[in-house]
Structure formats: C-alpha cells, structure tokens
Amino acid sequence: MKPIIQLDIKALTFPDEQEPALKNIKLNIIEGEFIAITGGAASGKSLLLHAITSAAPKFYPCTLSGTVKVADQDVSSIPLCQMADYLGYMMQEPQNQMVNRCVGDELAFGVSNLNLSQDEIESRVNEIMDFLGIREFSGRYTDALSGGQAQKVVLGSILAMKTPILLLDQPTAELDPKTSTELYRYLGQLNREKKVTTLVVMDKSGEVLKDADRVLVMEAGTVKDFLPVAEYHQKYGCRKNNRHLEPLQVNENTDIIRLNGASHTYKGGITGCHPLNFNLKKGDFTAVIGQNGSGKSTMLKLIEGLVKPSSGSVELFGTPVTKKNVGELRRQIGFLFQNPDDQIFCSSVKDEISYVLNNKNLSEHEQDQKIQETLALIGLEGLDEMHPQRLSRGQRQLLALGSVVINDPELIIADEPTSGLNGPQSQVVMEKLARLSSQGVSILLVTHDLAEARDFANRIVVMHNHQLALEFAAENMDDYLDDLVRLELMEGGDDKCLT
Amino acid sequence: MFNLNKLDPRLKLTWCLFLVLTALVSRSILLNGILLGVILISELLSEKTLKNFKMLTVVLLIIGSQVLIINLLFGREGELLYSWGILQIYSGFIATSILAFLRIGIISFSAYQFGIHTDTMDMAQMLIHWRIPYRYAMLVPMVARFLPVMIGEYQSICNSQSARGVPNDTVAEKIRNLPASILPLMYRAMRISNDAALSVELRGYGRHASRNFQKKINLHPLEGMTIVCLIIGFGGVLIKTIL
Secondary structure, rough: OEEEEEEEEEEEEOOOOOOOOOEEEEEEEEEOOEEEEOOOOOOOHHHHHHHHOOOEEEEEEEEEEEEEEEOOOEEHHHHHHHHHHEEEOOOOOHHHHHHOEEEEHHHHHHHHHOOHHHHHHHHHHHHHHHOOOOHHHOOOOOOHOOOOHHHHHEEEEEEEOOOOOEEEEEOOOOOOHHHHHHHHHHHHHHHHHHHHHHHHOOOOOOOHHHOOEEEEEEEEEEEEEEHHHHHHHHHHHHHOOOOOOOOOOOOOEEEEEEEEEEEEEOHHHHHEEEEEEEEEEEEEEEEEEEEEOOOOHHHHHHHHHHOOOEEEEEEOOOEEEEOOHHHHHOOOOOEEOHHHHHHOOOOHHHHHHHHHHHHHOOOOOHHHHHHHHHHHHHOOOOOOOOOOHHHOOHHHHHHHHHHHHHHOOOEEEEOOOOOOOHHHHHHHHHHHHHHHHOOOOEEEEOOOHHHHHHOOOOEEEEEEEEEEEEEEHHHHHHHHHHHHHHOOOOOOOOOOOOO | OHHHHHHHHHHHHHHHHHHHHHHHHOHHHHHHHHHHHHHHHEEEEEOOHHHHHHHHHHHHHHHHHHHHHHHHOOOOOOOOOEEOOOOEEOHHHHHHHHHHHHHHHHHHHHHHHHHHEEEEEEEEHHHHHHOOOOHHHHHHHHHHHHHHHHHHHHHHHHHHHHOOOOOOOOOHHHHOOOHHHHHHHHHHHHHHHHHHHHHHOOOOOOOOOOOOOOOOOOOHHHHHHHHHHHHHHHHHHHHHHOO
16 A cells, blocks of 8 residues: 655754754555544654644754655645645634635635636535535634634635545534534545545544544654554553542532523624523533534633623622623632633733732742742642743643633633634643532633533533523433433434544 | 616726715816716615615714814915904815815715725625735725724623623723723634634635636626726816826
8 A cells, every 4th residue: 555644754943042943753554544633741742743734844944754655645845835835734813824815715726726717716615514514604814713613614615625644633523512523524525436645633522533444643743552452442442430539519509600681682783692591510520512603602701791781781799780790700600711812911920910910918038939839739740931922832831721620700701712723732721620510619610621510510401592591400411311312412323423 | 777786896986986086186176066966876786775875974064173173273375354352363264165065075085985885805805806916805895894803803802791780881991991991802802713724725715726616796888898998087077287
C-alpha cells in the first residue's frame, strides 16, 4: 500500500528553545487511512499537523531536521499556497480562520482561489451547504455565527476544495453531540468512498474512534504509540461511567439563581430565549445542555446581567437584578468563560490570579498566601511570573478558574469550560469544579458533553428551541436517553449510549 | 423592482462621486437640496424604508446644529442684522448654514449608501478590473470582516472584565479601563490575523496569478450609459459654476 504522508522528523525546534518541540517521529500514513491523533497538553498534536502542512517552519519560524513528504513530494520544496493542491487544514478556533463577511463567500473562498469555473464553484458550494445543513444561514454575516455554526462554515470551505488529504484539529470542539456525530459519520463516509486520507486531532468525546483506522498517541513531542483502534481501546480503555460521587450539600430553601419568566429578544427580533422559569439552589451543581443555538448562552447572559430581560425578571441571591446592583451581585459570582482568553488580560499568572484581590483590604502577606493556595489548587505552582499566553489552552483554563476561585464566590457559572480541551485536561478542570461544589459552592455548568454532565452534575436541565424542555437528576440520565434523542442531543438506535 | 444592491459597483461608485463632487462644486441650495432628495428617494425605492440612515441622521443633525451656531457667531455674509459688543449677526448665516448642512449630508449619505449597498466582494472585483492585483484587492472584504470581529473581541473583553467586578458599563468607565482592554485586544488582533493569514494561504490564496469569483460583476450597457451621463452631468455643473 502506498504511503501518502511520510514523516521522518529528527527534531523540530523553536528559536530560543533548548528542547525540540517534535522529535524522533518516523511514520507513514497510507493513502485512504483515517487516523485519530491524541495525547496530553503540549504533546505536539497540532504542531505535527503544522509540520505536515509545512506551516512549521515556513509560517512559524523553527528549525526542522528531517523530511516531511506528502504524495512523494518533499513539502519543503512546495510553496505554502500550493499545499492546497494536496491537503485541506482546519485549525482550532474557527472564527479566526474566516476572512469573508458573508457565509456564502467564505464557503467559496478556497475553491475560488483554485481558479475553478464559476459553475464548478457554485456547484461545490451548493453541495457542501446541503451536506452540512447550512443553507439557511448562507446569506448571514460570518461574525454573527455561533461557535458551532462557524466551525461548520470553515469546515465546509475546506471540504469544498476536495483535497486528497484532510487535516482537522478538533473539528467538533464547539459542536453539539448530534452534529459532531453527523460530522464524523460524513468524514468516515468521505474517507471510505472517496479515499480521502484523514487525520483528526481527537477531542475528548472520542467519537472519531468509530471511524478511525489507527490512533496516533503523542507524548512530549514524540510518538508514544501508533496502533489500530481495537488495540488502542484495549491499551488505553474507554471512557466509562465515572460519576462523581462526593455528596453535595444542597440547601433546598435557598435560591441562588431564580429566573421568573425571563426572556430575551436580540436586536432585529432574533429570539435569544423564550420565557424561562428556572432556579438554582444553594450548593447545587446543575448542568445545562442543549444544541448549538438553543439559547443556553442567552440564558447565561441574562443571569450575568450582560443582557436585560425583555420580559420577566432575574433574581440572584434572593435579590432582583437591577442596573444599580448588578455590579455588587457579580462580585459574589465567578464566571468561567468558554474561551479562557476572554477573561485573561494580565501579563503574568500571579497578576491574573490576584486581579480581584486589588479591591480587597488584604495585607501583602495575606495576598501572597491566598495566591499560593490558589495556584496549588489549580496545579500551577511555580508558574507565578509566567506570561499567561505561554501556557497551554488547558493551563489557561485552569488559570481562569483560579482567578475566579480566589474571590471565594458563592456561585460559579461555567460556560463550556472544557470546550477545546482534551480528555485529561477536561477531567482536571471538572474535578476542580466538583471539589468546589462539594465545599458548598453552587455551580451552573453549560456543556455539550452529556457524559461530563452526568458524571459531575447532580441535576441536568435541557434547553431546546430557546426554552427549557426537560429537567432530571443526573444519576437518572440513562432513563432519559429516548428524550435526549428526541431533543436531538444524541443519535438514536439500539446502541445509543454516552461516549 | 429597483434594487441598489444589484447594481454594478462601478455605477454605484460613479454615482457616489458625482454626488460628492457636485455638492462640493455647486453653491446652489436648490441643486444640493435636489441631490439630497434623490439620495433619500433612491434609498426609499430600493429598501422601502430609510431606517439605514437613522443613526447617520441623528449625527448629522448634531453636526448641523453646530454648523448653524458657528455661522451665526462667525458668518460675515449678507447684511448686518444685529450687533452687541463683539457679537455680530449677518443675514447670510442661514443660507450658508443650509448649504453647508446639505453638502455634509450629501457627502455622508452618498458614501454611506455606497458602503452599505455594495458587497465587499464586488468592490474587490471592481479593483481587480482596474488591474489591481487580487492579493491587494481582496484586502477590502478581509478588512470588512475583521472590523466587526475586533469590535466583538473588544466587547468580550469588556464583558469579562465587568463579570470580574470591573465597572465597565458607561463610556467614562470604558475609557478608564482602556489600558487594561487594549493590551489583550492587541494580542488577539495579532493572533487572529496570524491564524487568518495561515488559513488563507493553505486554502490556496496566491496559488494562481488570477482568481475566480462565485458571483461575477457585470456592467450592463444601460449602466454604462448611466455612467457616461453622470460624467457629462458633472461636467455641465462644473462649467456652469466656472462660467
């Protein structure tokens, strides 16, 4: 069988770094193979894809000793823009990769660069819109798309180019479970029928393993294992029901959050959410799940006071939220955003952690002690002076959690805090939240990961079509699988189970 | 039905330039008034509403009131109507103010109309027709995409700061927090442009000397004739003004 990608990387080293970021990687990928790539934080998964595209060293200056061949061509001799003849590459953070104002133009961007005829461009764009189910927002502006929609558009733009190789870095990180299952099914179909060689950096769900042939396990910049999926399952095991069983101290008489028929309609009449009646008790750990665009984020914005209710009211800690008291109420809440970079703005880990302490009357010694305790809690001891942007995405999410926890909040609102993180990184973040929850902190978690909701929350609330559709105890999730299928949160069939 | 969005960008640009230059050349309040009226009517015919101009009208009214005050205080055209100390009011201040207001109105409305009714991809194609390499012409749609993205990024930084207890609701508070917001914004701008640059390169940007488009611009003969008429019309106004 003919290898389509041949890697023989002795060392890939960034300037001013002693240790190579990639080293001793020698492997062949056969034409038509479907490879899942996994590994811990900073293990070199994304960098490996950069090396295959030749972006490292052509775009990211570094020294590469060794060779990378794609379709028998040494990529070092192919200009970066010509790599589009061989491969399509989707990086993380889809919003950063879109360069056109309209969705239609973005989908046509790649194929237009290939100088195809107008009819061919039109036909490919139509084909991909129908497949990804994005025709309804083809006329929309790209900056108005949700994370999941943006991910589909960027992917569509790459798939329309019909390259023989696809490199995808966590392509479903921001998609809901059903859409990501559909996407992997399509990638599998594309791989089987069109022999498209596919390399996917695996997200925490592991859904990709259903279609993958082999799994490449990376560790510390090198290949730890490269083995068939069955062997991978045997060696590394599958994610099982891992329900967090530490008892929670829920006070049924105290409402921390109360939405009294609160709704919100955005400018232009776009529905954010219909009237919601919801409460979160003291000490409760509630997970909100729902498809992309089901209204979860609007619900959070209502609670955070970032948007005003169009009808109804919001109460926090028993007090109705008004423009005057929202600032005061927010001080008792810790917000953990989906993207840690949304809340990191200081130039060192220590400054970031201690930001909220500036307004408190604490001595320097007390501040230092609190900072060290928090760093120990989030596992970032010794990194006090490091610039936050030098940390990995998982570490930045932990830093964001630390900057929230240090304020001793009564309530933590976490908006998909594990999106874009791999399994072990997600586990660490969720375990920290679970520990806080068992200490009496109320937690409201928004997630796409049903298993995560089941394992860590004690109550699950489902949003569908901008309203609350279902509510049940997390431990009883297995009894509600049919409802979750009906609400399009998971695939139907006899083998329905959480991955 | 008449739809400004569907017109060729070259016609829209000529129309915009005709309006701006005529407004600057002509001193006739009547002509300037007619031009402003034509802009509003064309917008109304195309969109069935003037709501696109709502914000701009408010801004223009504020500017217009300032123009009126400045002309009232400092205008020296016409006859002296009133004098009190150093304050002297001349009869010409109203006409001058109206003319200035109409000119500002025509320039702003026509430029705004061109901007909102011309697809950025059409602008890029127009530049390519003028022999500007597509790598540069395509900067127009790219910039149009990044402006709202950066505004969104700034908003998310402000939201996260206010979520962490930093007052960031009023303009004064936003100005006070600017240093803390600008640094992460700059970092994000660099990271986004970096990712975008790699993404376009790997999607074949610059792969060929030319580039095709999904929807091509096409100058209809009637549009070509209209462009010629507008140029002749402006020539007429220019000659009439000079003579």
